[in-house]
Amino acid sequence: MNASVPDSNFAFAREFMLQGFSYPWEVQVLLFSLFTTTYTLTITGNGAIVCALLCDQRLHTPMYMFLGNFSFLEIWYVSSTVPKMLVNFLSENKNISFAGCFLQFYFFFSLGTSECFLLTVMAFDRYLAICHPLHYLNIMTRNCCAKLVIICWVCGFLWFLIPIALISQMPFCGPNIIDHIVCDPGPLFSLMCASAPRTQLLCYTLSSLVIFGNFFFILGSYTLVLIAVLQMPSATGRRKAFSTCGSHLTVVSLFYGSLMVMYVSPKLQHSVRMQKVATLFYAMVTPLFNPIIYSLRNKEIKVALRKVLGSLNII
Structure with missing residues (x-):
């Protein structure tokens, strides 16, 4: 808004409207059904993995401890945005309070950042297990x-605390429509009464650091793992190592691929539709695939899941 406009003409936003997907009512209902099913399967799948790992004593090892925490984190991550998204599909009032918007912003980004760090720790765990097997149990103790x-x-909950606090202190002018499915920094910056280049730069610098820093660490870890695996004399050992690392690499590719599309460009040159689709992918699709990827490629988890489901008389 032009600085010459008197303050009396400002309509400071006390709440926002998450526009989401603008489709006819029939399509909205269809999307609601689809996303509700996806959300239910995500919670069920990740919850089943957590229960299986807790119940099976044989899986109380560092690798599975990290996997259990990752699945637990996914449950909260998907729950930070999807319930509000589902409500908006069937509601004419798509408003979200100022505090609610920034709480969603904070938890969504904090949980996502925690995922980035945890995926890096999981890669480091595989590096130690394969490249330094004799020292692995001495380093990766339960305490460690x-x-x-x-x-x-x-670190995840502290990483974006300052930029989110700075953005929340800025004045937002009408219209208060966020053309997105979640409270995201890009649309929020566009609603500010005045530009905040330093805050915007800080936000995207931190995003780039956490995404690329962790991604390159994971890439470096698996480069060393690949070299070590190729030097193994046993074909069985090579297959087991590739199988163990393959699931994690698949999850990393899905998660970081969609993140890089969204949060490493400070100029936000993406179309609104692409922003929504990319956000939907890493907010809903990736958490759904994670338990499927890990359970299908891991015999120990499949056995543990059968035991848990069998004890509940599900199978």
């Missing part, structure tokens, strides 16, 4: 695993 998990959660 617990500390690494806590660090991932704490």
